[in-house]
Amino acid sequence: MLISTAYAQAAGGAGATGDLLQTFLxxxxxxxxxxxxxxxxxxxxxxxxxxxxxxxxxxxKVITAGGIIGTVAKVKEGGEVQIDIAENVRITVIQSTIANVLSRTEPADKASNDSKKDDKKTSE
Structure with missing residues (x-):
């Protein structure tokens, strides 16, 4: 017979774990x-x-994803924002399309508290 029979070598149990680690590492x-x-x-x-x-x-003062620069006039419910981009020109955009905030305003409560502190300092 020209073709000899080939037998598979039995794999050891200890080497299988190491091979698995090397495969997935x-x-x-x-x-x-x-x-x-x-x-x-x-x-x-x-x-x-x-x-x-x-x-x-x-x-x-904000800039939208489309490159429009304006001042926030009103924040509406549902994720909409009205922006003044020129005199008597107001647009409504989706809040998530605002790319950057260029300048922030102080909250009304903080601004009124600061002015009260300044008044107390000047009266002393």
Whole structure:
């Protein structure tokens, strides 16, 4: 007979665990690199953007994703914001399309408290 019979060698039980670790270790390392270099910074940036958008109030100067610069006139329910872009020109945009807040106004409560403190300082 020209073809001989080949028999598979029996694999040892102790070496299988080490081989499994060597097989999956590169995949685990790649996932860890992706997490720390891509996923984590992106989620942190999204969280900061969401906090900035949620903190928008009347009087803030903003820029939209379309490049329109204006002053917030009114924050409506349902995620809409009215922006003054020129004299007697007011547009309504979706709150999530605001790309950046250029300047912030002080909250009314804080501004009134500061003016009261200044009044007390001048009277003393």
């Amino acid at each position: 590169p995949l685990i390392l790649i996932f860890a690199v992706f997490y720390f270099l891509i996923i984590r910074p992106q989620s942190k940036k999204m969280k900061q953007q969401r906090a900035m958008i949620d903190a928008i109030r009347r009087g803030d």
